Amino acid sequence: MTESDSRSVTVTELTKDFGDVRAVEDMAFEIEEGEFFSLLGPSGCGKTTTLRMIAGFERPTDGTVSIGDDDVTDRPPYERDVGMVFQSYALFPHKTVGENVGFGLKMEGVPEAERAERVADSLELVGLPGMEDRSPGELSGGQQQRVALARALVIEPSVLVLDEPISNLDLKLRKQMQFELKRIQTELGITTIYVTHDQEVALSLSDRLAVMNDGTAEQIGTPEEVYHEPTNRFVADFIGESNLLAGTVDAMDGTRATIALEDLPAGSVHASGDRLDGNVDAGDAVTLSVRPENLRMASAEPDGDVAVSGTIRSKTFQGKETTFLVDADGEEIVVETTGRESGTAFEAGDDVLVYWNAEDHVCLLEGQ
Numbered sequence: 355m356t357e358s359d360s361r362s363v364t365v366t367e368l369t370k371d372f373g374d375v376r377a378v379e380d381m382a383f384e385i386e387e388g389e390f391f392s393l394l395g396p397s398g399c400g401k402t403t404t405l406r407m408i409a410g411f412e413r414p415t416d417g418t419v420s421i422g423d424d425d426v427t428d429r430p431p432y433e434r435d436v437g438m439v440f441q442s443y444a445l446f447p448h449k450t451v452g453e454n455v456g457f458g459l460k461m462e463g464v465p466e467a468e469r470a471e472r473v474a475d476s477l478e479l480v481g482l483p484g485m486e487d488r489s490p491g492e493l494s495g496g497q498q499q500r501v502a503l504a505r506a507l508v509i510e511p512s513v514l515v516l517d518e519p520i521s522n523l524d525l526k527l528r529k530q531m532q533f534e535l536k537r538i539q540t541e542l543g544i545t546t547i548y549v550t551h552d553q554e555v556a557l558s559l560s561d562r563l564a565v566m567n568d569g570t571a572e573q574i575g576t577p578e579e580v581y582h583e584p585t586n587r588f589v590a591d592f593i594g595e596s597n598l599l600a601g602t603v604d605a606m607d608g609t610r611a612t613i614a615l616e617d618l619p620a621g622s623v624h625a626s627g628d629r630l631d632g633n634v635d636a637g638d639a640v641t642l643s644v645r646p647e648n649l650r651m652a653s654a655e656p657d658g659d660v661a662v663s664g665t666i667r668s669k670t671f672q673g674k675e676t677t678f679l680v681d682a683d684g685e686e687i688v689v690e691t692t693g694r695e696s697g698t699a700f701e702a703g704d705d706v707l708v709y710w711n712a713e714d715h716v717c718l719l720e721g722q
């Protein structure tokens with residue numbers, strides 16, 4: 355085993371059945387040393403079960419888990435060198451903060467003086483210096499979660515896994531903890547796996563993420579890739595908001611498709627991408643995804659390549675952006691504008707042209 359890949363995590367064909375329920379099916383990914391990797395998906399999609407198999411709390415029905423070059427599939431959690439933080443802080447209420455953080459070290463037989471030093475360093479790292487003698491009950495939720503993080507980090511694990519660690523905190527604290535977590539992770543360079551159903555958290559923290567649905571990974575990529583180039587309808591809809599428009603491929607030319615939109619009087623639009631080559635043929639039914647922020651509105655003929663006419667049904671001001679719902683021949687299109695002018699230029703009831711640039715949409719590959 356080389357030093358450089360000793361903290362990578364590889365899972366292959368990872369599958370878990372609970373009786374008749376298949377919770378996880380054929381998950382496969384490789385996380386590089388020092389990478390921040392998230393498992394993102396709706397409730398019940400198998401995130402926690404995947405994480406528990408990596409940490410050793412759940413035995414896979416099929417597949418393997420390796421840390422570095424070591425296959426740890428059959429090893430118990432304490433032999434995997436993984437630190438874990440749960441949504442519930444799971445601190446011992448009758449032990450002090452210092453005893454809570456030092457518990458794992460005590461179990462490992464680390465001498466008291468070294469233990470005290472490592473506990474102090476760890477509390478300093480999470481922004482709670484000198485808090486050793488406090489009782490967990492005297493701390494806020496945010497502080498308790500920092501203690502749980504210090505407890506996971508003090509054993510200097512190869513891999514840190516976190517399961518919805520900040521979802522119990524209020525919005526402001528959540529944001530603060532999010533930044534703190536990223537700071538600490540970057541400072542330590544520790545390989546991290548983070549489970550969340552919150553796309554904003556996953557997009558802002560992760561180097562890469564797996565978007566999960568129904569026990570499987572729908573797409574694995576960087577935040578930019580899953581946002582700008584979703585490969586299927588589930589990802590396009592789950593990450594951010596998407597207008598999903600049905601169409602039929604008129605013609606294919608290498609990586610470029612000419613698509614006639616159904617239901618919308620927009621004529622033909624184009625989609626291009628390496629993914630299309632060999633996967634899409636003339637006559638195929640396809641779905642286009644267009645982000646609301648890529649759409650513009652005009653009252654007269656616009657410059658954009660694609661335009662559909664419709665009527666504004668509602669307008670919602672949200673501070674930074676204004677969201678319009680436009681009815682185009684019975685199709686509901688969501689348009690998001692930023693800036694004061696664009697927000698005040700249109701009102702509910704106005705007839706408008708909605709347009710976008712030909713490159714600002716993605717052709718989704720269904721069932722690939």
Ligand SMILES: Nc1ncnc2c1ncn2[C@@H]1O[C@H](COP(=O)(O)OP(=O)(O)OP(=O)(O)O)[C@@H](O)[C@H]1O
Pocket residue numbers: 372375376377395396397398399400401402403404551
């Ligand atoms: N111990 C268990 N026994 C039986 N079924 C289980 C068990 N643990 C999980 N499941 C089922 O496996 C599926 C995946 O659950 P899991 O907790 O991994 O999802 P999740 O994505 O983490 O959800 P959440 O975000 O709600 O925690 C669900 O259908 C769940 O009911």
